[in-house]
Structure formats: C-alpha cells, structure tokens
Amino acid sequence: xxxPGLQEPNRLENAKNAFEKIQTLNENLRSDPFANIAIxxxxxxxxxxxxxPNAEEGPTLYSKQLKYAETFFRHILRSSxxxxxxxxxxxxxLAETGHLSEASDVFSRWDLAGHLT
Numbered sequence: 001x002x003x004p005g006l007q008e009p010n011r012l013e014n015a016k017n018a019f020e021k022i023q024t025l026n027e028n029l030r031s032d033p034f035a036n037i038a039i040x041x042x043x044x045x046x047x048x049x050x051x052x053p054n055a056e057e058g059p060t061l062y063s064k065q066l067k068y069a070e071t072f073f074r075h076i077l078r079s080s081x082x083x084x085x086x087x088x089x090x091x092x093x094l095a096e097t098g099h100l101s102e103a104s105d106v107f108s109r110w111d112l113a114g115h116l117t
Contacts, residue, residue, distance in 0.1 A: 019042065036072050044092060047061075
C-alpha cells in the first residue's frame with residue numbers, strides 16, 4: 001500500500017515516471033524485483049485511484065493500469081517464483097479483474113506467513 005500523499009493521481013504518475021527513469025539509467029534496477037514490485041504497486045494504486053480522468057476513459061485506463069501491474073508482477077515471478085510480494089500483487093490484480101479462480105490459485109500457494117506451500 002502506498003502512503004496517503006502518493007495516492008493522488010499526479011503524484012502516482014510522477015513516482016511511476018521517476019522509478020521507470022531510474023531503471024533506464026541503472027541496468028541492475030531493470031531486473032531488481034523490489035523496484036519492479038514498487039512500479040507494479042504504483043500501477044495497481046493508480047488503477048484504483050478514485051479520480052480517473054473521465055467517464056469514457058476511466059474503464060479503459062483502469063484495465064490498462066491493472067494489466068501493466070500484472071505484467072510487472074508476472075515478470076518478477078518468472079525470475080523469482082518464491083517472491084511473496086509479487087505473488088500477492090499478481091493475486092490482487094487477478095482478483096480485481098474478475099479472474100477469481102486464478103487469483104485463488106496464486107494465493108493458495110502461499111501460507112499466512114508468506115511461505116510457498
């Protein structure tokens with residue numbers, strides 16, 4: 001979850017842009033799971049932001065932001081299948097987009113302490 005001050009859409013966009021720019025400047029950060037989780041979380045929070053641009057663009061932007069978040073979480077899990085943070089993010093994206101069975105599968109692979117079962 002993002003701090004309240006970053007939940008405003010412009011700040012989320014600025015944070016996302018800053019993370020992505022830093023990743024382009026530093027090769028190691030492109031594959032850093034925690035940097036990618038942060039970007040995935042920003043996309044997820046941006047999708048859930050109550051002040052999406054307008055009624056016509058809102059649902060499209062919402063779906064797009066969730067798809068971007070899902071992409072980041074899946075990317076992390078391809079290289080680090082035991083990353084509980086990425087699995088949680090993926091599960092949340094799947095649940096939010098109505099893929100409840102797949103989300104349940106993702107969540108059920110982890111116990112309450114965050115260990116792969």
